[in-house]
Amino acid sequence: MRYLTPRKTAEGLGSAHEGTQHHWAMTVSAVALAVLTPLFMIVVARAIGLSQDQLLAYFGRPFPAVITALFVVVGMIHFIKGTRIMIDDYFRGGARKAAIIISIIFGWAVIAAAVYALARMGLGAIVVV
């Protein structure tokens, strides 16, 4: 019987073989969002109060559209991975599985809704012109 832990199984990715990627993904998205968040605040602040036609034209422009798309996509992926940490802390068994599934579906639903709206606004502007 060997009493020493084989070094290769303890080195690098850890026993679950995936926690490192999760942590790294949170780090990368956090740095991206640190830049995107102030830009997104400016985009939203300038949009509040516009009429419907003005709003469609506003989000048809590249800067508001790209910043909003990036913020929602990166932000919701950050949200999905962030809630996963919370779920792993507070839930067990079937409730944990259900919470993880709901969190992922909700996150991608928000992304899909935002991308759909932005696509309609962007493409609409081209068709009208």
Next chain:
Amino acid sequence: MADVNRGNRPLSPHLQVYRLPLAAITSIMTRITGHALVAGIVLIVWWLVAAVTSPGAFACADWVVRSWLGFIILTGSMWALWYHLLAGLRHLFYDAGYGLEIEQAKKSSQALIAGSVVLAVLTLIVFFAF
């Protein structure tokens, strides 16, 4: 063993009665603000989807966005965003091994609270001034 008093022994501090240090409060607030931001992003995405749905749907969403409820949600989200952003930056320093001493964590917690409030007030001032 028969006469052991089982009902009146000192208990270890429970989360609800234990006074959390400032660093613990600012840490759990990071998680709370991160999850609470769901309200703000759902309101904004609903508003955007309503804008490409119909004038009636947009009028409804836009009314909520401009109402006092929308103001509370968006202003709260704006502060939560600043707080979560600053707390996230602090976390990057924690990850790199800096600021983990108790005194440093206390100071960064105070800076976190003050910084998020100052940035939120500045954002409101800029928003209403321009």
